[in-house]
Amino acid sequence: MTLPRSKLVGAVYRAHHPRWAFDPVSGEGAAHHGGRFxxxxxxxxxxxxxxxxxxxxxxxxxAFKAQPLTLCSYDVDCADLxxxxxxASLDALGVAPVDLACAWEDLAxxxxxxxxxxxxxxxxxxxxAGAIVPSFAHRAGPQDRNLVFWRWAADPPHQVRVVDDHGRLPRDDSSWR
Known part of the structure; x- marks a missing residue:
């Protein structure tokens, strides 16, 4: 089965715990803990x-007890999504929307x-390289979609680069020691 793949050129966003703002393109936390996808x-x-x-x-x-976050924007030029x-994609995969909404943490x-x-x-x-998925955050609506990357790099065809033109992000975690 060949699924239609898409390409995204534009901006995406990620809100980080400030502790990890020095490594905004790391996927190691997700690798260590797992995630929905x-x-x-x-x-x-x-x-x-x-x-x-x-x-x-x-x-x-x-949402009403907001914790500090570092919000970053990323320039994306990524194919194979x-x-x-x-x-139609879900149907071709034999996946129901309820499967995407599963209680993944409880199951794991x-x-x-x-x-x-x-x-x-x-x-x-x-x-x-990744998938566009619905958001399952509290009060998320149909306009709330995420992009989960499994393969990304600094350059196309799977480019995901943090926007930090003025060097505001920390370069290491020394401030947390």
């Missing part, structure tokens, strides 16, 4: 298509493999 051991870079969505994702449901917000904690991990593994094996 990456099993433990698989690096992933979670971004959002709107800054508001990045903020909501990072607050993890505590699969749109999992597209009903109980030793079960979430369906989104199976899906991510399958898409990565087929050469996908």
């Amino acid at each position: 990456n099993p433990v051991g698989t690096p992933a870079l979670y971004t959002a298509l709107r800054p508001e969505t990045a903020w909501a994702e990072a607050q993890q449901g505590f 699969i749109d999992l917000t597209d009903a 904690d109980r030793g079960q493999v979430p369906p989104t991990w199976h899906l991510a593994t399958r898409l990565i094996a087929q050469g996908a």
Whole structure:
């Protein structure tokens, strides 16, 4: 089965815990802990298509008790993306929207493999660099979409570069010691 792949050229956003702002293109935290669309051991870079969505994702449901964040913008020129917000793509994959919305953390904690991990593994094996996915943040609407990268680099065809023209991001974690 060959899925239609898309390319995104533009901006995406990510809200970081300030502790990790010195490494804004790392996917190691996601690899260590796993995420909705990456099993433990698989690096992933979670971004959002709107800054508001990045903020909501990072607050993890505590929208009225906002914690400090570092919001970054990224220049993206990335091919090989699969749109999992597209009903035809989901149908071609044999995936239901309820599978994407699974309680992935609960399943993983109980030793079960979430369906989104199976899906991510399958898409990565087929050469996908990432996927456009719905946001499952508290109060997310249809306009709230994320882009999860499994392969990214400083240059095309899988470019994801943080915008830091004035060098405002820290260069290392020495301020946290």
